[in-house]
Amino acid sequence: MRQHLRPDTGAAIPAGAVPLAPAASDPADAAREAGLARLFELHYSSMLRLAVLLGADDPENVVAEAYYQIYRKWRRLRDAEAAEAYLRSTVCNLTRMRIRHLQVARKHVEKPADEVVASAESTALLRDDQRVLIDALQQLPARQREALVLRHWLGLKESEIAAAMGISCGSVKTHTARGLAALTQAMEARR
The missing domain is CATH 1.10.10.10 (Winged helix-like DNA-binding domain superfamily/Winged helix DNA-binding domain)
Known part of the structure; x- marks a missing residue:
């Protein structure tokens, strides 16, 4: 059995517990966190509506995946102003890929799939x-x-x-x- 040690104190972490990552001390990481928080605050609702209007069956997950992708690629963005356009493009692409996947999956289903019901959140919008x-x-x-x-x-x-x-x-x-x-x-x- 492997034992993990906490990086800050050197104390043992109990078996089965997930070790926490150390706090971001790099200024670039702090800037990324702040930029993403601001991007989320300003554009989450509009990206969710965009996914709904484009026909996503699970718009919340599409938007969450888009934010994850921009999080991973944040350092490669030319400037913070490009983040909204990148996010919008990512939501479009993910929705399109999801719809294509569902079309292929439905072709291979032996019995007809039930009608897709929109989530309460998307319906309320x-x-x-x-x-x-x-x-x-x-x-x-x-x-x-x-x-x-x-x-x-x-x-x-x-x-x-x-x-x-x-x-x-x-x-x-x-x-x-x-x-x-x-x-x-x-x-x-x-x-």
Whole structure:
């Protein structure tokens, strides 16, 4: 049986206990912690809503994973201002990957899967008058939905949308125009 010693006192840590990491004494670590705390405070709700609007089945986990990824790559960010764009892009990519994974998994399921129920938190974020729009938005292809959400909900420029989605500005225009046309048609059909 291996015994762990506490780094600060040299005392033995009881078996089964997880040794704690020493406190961050590096100024870069302290800056990362402060930057991430601020990023979380300012943007968690909007990133959660973004994941919901993009169709994530578990938006809380998608956003948590995005924050974890930015935590790991914090030192490679060019500046703190790039963190929000990186986080937004990561939420888009993780949601897209999760949806693709679920589509593949559902193809290989022998019996039909039950309908995915949105979490109480994501449901509470939406007003009743938005539900019809959200339902119509969910019926759009993923790229059209992403382009519309990034453009009209977050108010991003075409170049920012292109960077977040990993496509060209021309493709952003195409997806946005097609998505708006399909959304307009779906909304008029429901009235």
